[in-house]
Amino acid sequence: MFKIPATWMRGGTSKCWVFEWDSLQVPGKTVDEVLLRLFGSPDNRQIDGVGGGTSTTSKAVILSRSVSEDADVDYTFAQVGIDEQRVDWGSNCGNCSAVVAPYAIERGWVTPGPETTAVRTLNTNTNQLILQKVDTPGGELGHSGSQMIPGVPFPGMPVGMGFFDPAGRTTGKLFPTGEPQDKVTFDGRQVPATFIDAGAPVVIVEAEAVGLTGHETAAEIDTRTELLVHLDDTRRDAAVQMGLAATRADAERAIPKLALVAKADDGDEADLVVRMLSMGRLHPALAITGSVALTMAAQHEGTVASNLISSDVSAGVTMRTPAGLVQTWAETREGTPVVGALRSARRLADAELLLPDTW
């Protein structure tokens, strides 16, 4: 039996198991195999492992001190399959990203400042540099924090995250096809879509174009099997057009993500209404990487998102999600565009996970 040290942290609206690379080295096994067995996959309940049986609770973050001069910490995100024997390494998770700065400070990799501490983190899935800011009053990491965010009924430590120059981290271009608007297949029809790569690759489709309002709840979407199949096929078509997969069948489950957008109601403080699909289900809030993509789409003329917005979004976008309002900011630092978002994080448990000798 192997004992594998790990820390369980909530990052944003996700639960993430945090590992260091060395801990996942098991003789004769790949990291994918070790993660899948630790999480109890494949099994839709993950009952014999530490996974939570849902896309937001079957996530791992693997860290090391950075080898680059530009960063303090390198981290890699893994979406661990639930009923599939498969780990997706193709995209970052903005929620789990929020655990990196608190972990690095706790671990002593970064010396805390007297009031706040900035940690330079490099996400290796997307080669994205994210500057994270946390409060460290008196040079110490506050353990509890009072930051509330939509989708989490308890407070946590606030983590401000600025995505540096987020365009094209996966495909090389903000708009992988070169155009702010293309067409994608939905249920045999061609509907307008924006393919965008910022934070993570996302395909944006107007909710109305697929027969929805954009205001649907999880129950209203997740019970419609046929709709979910069509939407996943749309996502796979986008994967091919974005150069992320050779065929629809090759497309990864977690990349690109699919965002359905709608006009905000009159008088709503939101600029845009968003429903995000993740791993074949409605995301309870909004993937933060997706919020970066939507912010940049909202700021570029001719995209499916900007066509629905009448307000000024040059400094950031307020999005209405199933869990409430999500706000981003956008600025330029030393000539580099930065898109930012605020999350909260909390350490839930320090653990040693037990891996059977054989399986």
Added chain:
Amino acid sequence: MFKIPATWMRGGTSKCWVFEWDSLQVPGKTVDEVLLRLFGSPDNRQIDGVGGGTSTTSKAVILSRSVSEDADVDYTFAQVGIDEQRVDWGSNCGNCSAVVAPYAIERGWVTPGPETTAVRTLNTNTNQLILQKVDTPGGELGHSGSQMIPGVPFPGMPVGMGFFDPAGRTTGKLFPTGEPQDKVTFDGRQVPATFIDAGAPVVIVEAEAVGLTGHETAAEIDTRTELLVHLDDTRRDAAVQMGLAATRADAERAIPKLALVAKADDGDEADLVVRMLSMGRLHPALAITGSVALTMAAQHEGTVASNLISSDVSAGVTMRTPAGLVQTWAETREGTPVVGALRSARRLADAELLLPDTW
């Protein structure tokens, strides 16, 4: 911030957080408050805690060395509310019970035998003595094990559990009303029911009487909100008739459990088909305490269960559940009736849970 030592174990088809009583003592807080906050309740996703957001993954077992001469370990089961700010202490969980012997041996409370080790465990919720047997080849607890059970796709350590004289542990009587069959309300009608207290209090109703076949899947039951409301009302009516609650509103969510039973198909090796409702949803397999109740009901003439059985069940009952076959055994040891079942268990993680200073 408090650090609370805990072990995460799979017991049968459940995941259970295992604590020792001393660890849960937090100044100014009750044990209920501490458990609820650790688990992240109330919140239907338990995203800020160690609960799994489902009834089978929001469970705690709290142990101590026994103060009784009849037992080696005392343990108490807690069903931790998910979206309710409430802990149910009213019943035992047979799945989580299976973690007790392995934990006690690992902890050094019981000296392992050269081949197998019998651990005398006392469940304090029901005052039920359960003799647990685990393999200890060479005087050591095997860590991995090869025991498969329905509902769990990975092997674990086999744990044989014999419930000593299980009748009447909660209410004082095997049949709390004195009769093997009564009537209970379902959707305004009176339908036949058996109220039985063995392992745990259970109300047994024929599936046909509530318009079902007994062969339904989780998806076919859990999506029928109106049916679930009626069935919960039936369960609450039973709680009152069994003397477990003064009014329907006072009935606990976890007690009694509701079992729907049906005749086995011709040629099926099962004696009985069972669908168990737990915390308002279909149980993915069968609560083991419920399997003890169903075994004793099957063996007593005139119950809703025995009326559906044509085979000889004096030595045990084979039940068809959504996850497959569950087999019990029944015997008499030194004049005492014993009902037994086999589970598997695996230690998933050793942990320190982090409790915020205030909440």
